[in-house]
Amino acid sequence: MxxxxxxxxxxxxxxxxxxxxxxxxxxxxxMTCGSRHEINKEIIxxxxxxxxxxxxxxxxxxxxxxxxxxxxxxxxxxxxxxxxCIIAAGTNWQVQIESSDPEA
Numbered sequence: 001m002x003x004x005x006x007x008x009x010x011x012x013x014x015x016x017x018x019x020x021x022x023x024x025x026x027x028x029x030x031m032t033c034g035s036r037h038e039i040n041k042e043i044i045x046x047x048x049x050x051x052x053x054x055x056x057x058x059x060x061x062x063x064x065x066x067x068x069x070x071x072x073x074x075x076x077x078x079x080x081x082x083x084x085c086i087i088a089a090g091t092n093w094q095v096q097i098e099s100s101d102p103e104a
Contacts, residue, residue, distance in 0.1 A: 032086045039084035040064075043074050052095075067093040 032039070043049050049066035052073075056062060062078040073093035078084040 033083060036078045036082050036084040039076055039078075039086065043076070043086075047072050047074065049074055052093075067095075 032042075034042075043066050047066075047068055048070070049068040049072060051064055052067045053065040054062065057077075060080055064076050064078070065073065066076070067073040071091050071093050072089070073091070074086055074089040076084050076086050
């Protein structure tokens with residue numbers, strides 16, 4: 001599998017997961033939303049998480065993934081109006097090391 005295909009597949013899968021979590025009705029009452037500045041400050045100050053990945057969904061939604069050295073992680077989405085929502089959070093974040101094998 002080529003790297004561009006893998007990256008596209010991974011990115012697409014992550015975006016679909018994020019959008020499904022955001023759209024899931026049972027999640028709406030538990031979702032934390034606010035200005036991007038407020039949400040980022042809360043994630044960084046309260047959980048000591050730092051941004052580890054970002055991406056755009058059709059240039060309309062910014063997806064950000066934060067993680068801490070202790071393994072906690074948070075995924076937030078920000079719309080074009082600057083409103084961010086935390087759509088998922090968890091523990092045991094692990095960084096996968098890229099293989100040097102171009103076929104991997």
